[in-house]
Amino acid sequence: MGETKITSQDVARLAGVSQSAVSRVFTPGASASKATIAKVRAAAEQLGYRPNPLARAMITGKSRIIGLVVAYLDNQFYPLALERLSNALQAKGYHILVFTASNSQDGIERVVHDLMDYQVDGIITASVAMSSNLTERCAAAGIPVVMFNRGQPGAGLSSVTSANVEGGRKVAAFLLAGGHSRIAHIAGWQGSSTGRDRQRGFVEGLAEGGAAPHALVDGMFDRIIAAQAAKDMIDSPTPPDAIFVGNDHMAFAVIDQLRSSGLRVGTDVSIIGYDDVPLAAWGAYDLTTVRQPLNRMVDATVDTLLAQINDPTRAPQKIEIDGPLILRSSARLPKGH
Amino acid sequence: MGETKITSQDVARLAGVSQSAVSRVFTPGASASKATIAKVRAAAEQLGYRPNPLARAMITGKSRIIGLVVAYLDNQFYPLALERLSNALQAKGYHILVFTASNSQDGIERVVHDLMDYQVDGIITASVAMSSNLTERCAAAGIPVVMFNRGQPGAGLSSVTSANVEGGRKVAAFLLAGGHSRIAHIAGWQGSSTGRDRQRGFVEGLAEGGAAPHALVDGMFDRIIAAQAAKDMIDSPTPPDAIFVGNDHMAFAVIDQLRSSGLRVGTDVSIIGYDDVPLAAWGAYDLTTVRQPLNRMVDATVDTLLAQINDPTRAPQKIEIDGPLILRSSARLPKGH
DNA sequence: CTGAAAGCGCTTACAG
DNA sequence: CTGAAAGCGCTTACAG
Numbered sequence: 001m002g003e004t005k006i007t008s009q010d011v012a013r014l015a016g017v018s019q020s021a022v023s024r025v026f027t028p029g030a031s032a033s034k035a036t037i038a039k040v041r042a043a044a045e046q047l048g049y050r051p052n053p054l055a056r057a058m059i060t061g062k063s064r065i066i067g068l069v070v071a072y073l074d075n076q077f078y079p080l081a082l083e084r085l086s087n088a089l090q091a092k093g094y095h096i097l098v099f100t101a102s103n104s105q106d107g108i109e110r111v112v113h114d115l116m117d118y119q120v121d122g123i124i125t126a127s128v129a130m131s132s133n134l135t136e137r138c139a140a141a142g143i144p145v146v147m148f149n150r151g152q153p154g155a156g157l158s159s160v161t162s163a164n165v166e167g168g169r170k171v172a173a174f175l176l177a178g179g180h181s182r183i184a185h186i187a188g189w190q191g192s193s194t195g196r197d198r199q200r201g202f203v204e205g206l207a208e209g210g211a212a213p214h215a216l217v218d219g220m221f222d223r224i225i226a227a228q229a230a231k232d233m234i235d236s237p238t239p240p241d242a243i244f245v246g247n248d249h250m251a252f253a254v255i256d257q258l259r260s261s262g263l264r265v266g267t268d269v270s271i272i273g274y275d276d277v278p279l280a281a282w283g284a285y286d287l288t289t290v291r292q293p294l295n296r297m298v299d300a301t302v303d304t305l306l307a308q309i310n311d312p313t314r315a316p317q318k319i320e321i322d323g324p325l326i327l328r329s330s331a332r333l334p335k336g337h
Numbered sequence: 338m339g340e341t342k343i344t345s346q347d348v349a350r351l352a353g354v355s356q357s358a359v360s361r362v363f364t365p366g367a368s369a370s371k372a373t374i375a376k377v378r379a380a381a382e383q384l385g386y387r388p389n390p391l392a393r394a395m396i397t398g399k400s401r402i403i404g405l406v407v408a409y410l411d412n413q414f415y416p417l418a419l420e421r422l423s424n425a426l427q428a429k430g431y432h433i434l435v436f437t438a439s440n441s442q443d444g445i446e447r448v449v450h451d452l453m454d455y456q457v458d459g460i461i462t463a464s465v466a467m468s469s470n471l472t473e474r475c476a477a478a479g480i481p482v483v484m485f486n487r488g489q490p491g492a493g494l495s496s497v498t499s500a501n502v503e504g505g506r507k508v509a510a511f512l513l514a515g516g517h518s519r520i521a522h523i524a525g526w527q528g529s530s531t532g533r534d535r536q537r538g539f540v541e542g543l544a545e546g547g548a549a550p551h552a553l554v555d556g557m558f559d560r561i562i563a564a565q566a567a568k569d570m571i572d573s574p575t576p577p578d579a580i581f582v583g584n585d586h587m588a589f590a591v592i593d594q595l596r597s598s599g600l601r602v603g604t605d606v607s608i609i610g611y612d613d614v615p616l617a618a619w620g621a622y623d624l625t626t627v628r629q630p631l632n633r634m635v636d637a638t639v640d641t642l643l644a645q646i647n648d649p650t651r652a653p654q655k656i657e658i659d660g661p662l663i664l665r666s667s668a669r670l671p672k673g674h
Numbered sequence: 675c676t677g678a679a680a681g682c683g684c685t686t687a688c689a690g
Numbered sequence: 691c692t693g694a695a696a697g698c699g700c701t702t703a704c705a706g
Contacts (some may be wrong), residue, residue, distance in 0.1 A: 019700085020677060024676085054394050054455070055682085058682050058683065060701070076411075076416075082410065098405075098432065099423075117389070255621065282590075284592070285621060370692085395685095396683090396685045396697080398698090
C-alpha cells in the first residue's frame with residue numbers, strides 16, 4: 001500500500017520530457033507548448049502526481065498558508081468567523097494555520113516567531129491585541145496583516161470592522177426614540193478599538209438627543225464583569241431603564257442577571273447588544289442588537305489580504321462595513337414602530 | 338528593516354564551524370561537543386537564527402503540522418475543542434492547519450489531497466463523517482488519524498469519545514427515578530456513532546427499568562429538525578413528560594420550542610441534553626445534561642496522536658471517557674435528591 | 675519552447 | 691565529534 005511519493009522526476013520520465021518542463025506545466029505563469037502540457041498532464045494524471053507545496057514554498061517563499069491568530073473562542077462570533085474565513089480562503093487555495101494566543105506578552109512573542117518560521121503568506125488577527133511593536137515586526141518582515149473586527153489607531157495596518165461608531169449612535173437614537181430616560185452602557189473593552197468606538201458613537205448619539213449615559217462601566221467583554229455591572233446598576237437607587245451592552249456575549253449574561261433579579265427584559269428594562277450572533281435570535285434571549293455583517297466582513301478581509309499578498313506595495317486599508325439594528329423583543333420599540 | 342533571512346550558513350560562519358555542526362546543534366537527537374554547542378548557540382542568539390521548518394520538513398517528512406478537519410462550528414462544543422486542541426498541540430511544538438469540510442463527497446476528497454500535500458504529521462477529525470475509504474487512504478499513506486468525539490465501528494482507527502452508551506443509560510435511569518412515564522428521545526444523528534451510542538444506552542436503560550421510548554426521532558444534530566420533532570411530540574394526543582435530546586445544541590432549540598408552546602421546562606416536561614457546553618449553565622437554559630469532559634478528551638486525543646506519530650507501528654486505540662450527569666433545573670429531580 | 679544546472683535551507687550518511 | 695557532500699522536490703535564470 002506504499003503510495004510512495006511521486007515526484008516531478010517520475011512524471012518527466014513517463015512523459016518523456018525534462019523535469020523543468022513538468023515544473024513549468026504546474027507553475028502558474030510559466031509557459032509550455034500545448035503538446036508538452038498535454039503529455040505532462042496525462043502522465044501526472046496517470047501517476048497521481050501533485051506538486052509538493054513545501055518544496056515549492058521553500059523556493060518561492062510562498063506557503064499558501066495564512067496565520068490566524070485568535071484568543072478566546074467562547075464568543076460565538078469568532079468561531080463563525082473562523083469557519084467562514086477558512087472556507088473563503090480554501091476556495092482560493094489557501095489554508096489557515098491556527099495560533100491561539102493568550103494575551104500575555106510572552107505568548108504573543110512566541111506566536112510571532114512561529115508565524116515567521118512557517119513563512120505564512122499573510123496574517124489575520126482576530127480578537128487579539130497584538131502589541132504594535134510586534135505587528136510592526138511582521139510588517140517589517142514583509143508579511144501582510146489584516147486585523148479582523150479590530151482596528152488600531154494610526155498604525156499602518158489594514159483592518160476590517162463594522163461601522164462601530166455609527167452602530168453605537170444608532171442604538172442611542174433608538175433608545176431615545178423609545179422614550180427611555182435612564183440609559184446606561186456596559187461597554188466593550190476600552191483597550192480595543194471596537195469597544196471604544198461603540199461607546200463613543202453611543203455617547204455622541206445620546207448627546208445629539210440632549211442626553212448623557214445614566215451609568216457607564218467597562219465590561220471588558222467578560223460575562224462575569226458584565227453581569228456584576230448590571231447587578232450594581234439595578235441595585236442602585238436610580239436603576240436604568242435601558243442598557244446598551246458592548247457585545248452580545250456580555251448581553252446574554254446581563255439578561256440572565258436581570259431575570260434572576262426578577263426584572264422583565266424588554267418591559268422593565270431594555271437591553272441591546274452588538275454582533276447579532278445566532279444565539280441572539282434564539283427564543284431564550286431574543287436580543288435586539290446591531291448586526292455585524294459577518295459574510296461581508298470575511299469577504300473584505302480575504303480580499304484585502306490577498307490583494308496585499310499579490311501586491312506588497314499596496315497601501316493598508318481600513319474598511320468599515322455598515323450593519324443594521326435588528327429589532328427583537330429585548331428592547332421596547334418607539335411608538336408607531 | 339530588512340530582517341533578511343538568517344540561515345545555518347550564516348551561523349556557521351560566525352561560530353567558525355561547519356554548517357553541518359549548526360544543524361546538529363538544532364537537531365534533537367544529534368550530538369555535538371559542549372564547545373560546539375556553546376559557540377553555535379551564541380552565534381545563533383546573536384543573529385536571531387531559527388531553523389527553517391519548511392526545509393526541515395522536506396527532508397524529515399515531519400512538518401509539525403496537524404490537520405484538523407471540522408465541519409460546522411455552530412455547536413459550541415467544537416470551537417472550544419479547537420481552542421483547547423490548539424493550545425495543547427502548540428505546547429508540544431505542533432500547529433493546527435484547519436480544513437473545513439462540507440460533508441459532500443467531493444469536499445472530503447479535496448481535503449484528503451490537501452492534507453497529504455501539506456505533509457501533515459497527523460490528522461484529527463472532529464464532527465465529520467469521513468468515508469472509511471478516505472480515512473483508509475490516509476492510514477495507507479502512513480498518516481496517523483484520531484477521530485475526536487466520533488468512533489467508527491470496526492475500522493482500525495483511533496478515536497476518543499465520552500462513554501456515550503453509559504451516558505444514555507444514566508439519563509434513562511435518572512428520568513425513570515424522577516417518576517417520568519412518557520419518556521421520548523430526539524436522537525443525535527444516527528449516521529454517527531455518537532448519536533447511535535447515546536440512543537442505544539438510553540433505550541437499554543429504559544428497558545432495564547421496564548420501560549421503552551414513548552417516541553423516538555432522529556434529530557440529525559440540527560436545531561430546526563429537533564424543534565419540529567419537539568413540536569410534533571407535544572402536539573400529539575399523548576405528549577411526553579420528558580425528552581432526552583441527543584446533544585445540547587438541539588436541546589436549546591427544543592426548550593425554545595416548548596416555551597413558545599407555553600410549556601414550563603422542568604415542570605411540565607423535563608429536558609436533558611448531552612455535552613454540557615458553557616451555554617447549558619447559563620440562566621436562560623439551565624440545562625440538565627451529561628457532561629463530556631472536554632479537557633480530558635482533548636488530552637487523550639493529543640496523547641494518542643503524538644504516540645502514533647512517534648511510533649507508527651502502534652495499534653490504534655479507542656478511548657472512552659466517562660462523564661457525569663450535571664443536574665440543573667430543566668429536568669425534575671427524583672424524590673429525596 | 676525546452677533542457678541542464680544551480681540553488682532554496684536544511685538533515686544525514688560517510689569518512690576521518 | 692566534525693566537515694564535505696549528497697540530496698529532499700521543487701523553481702528559475704541561462705543557453706540554446
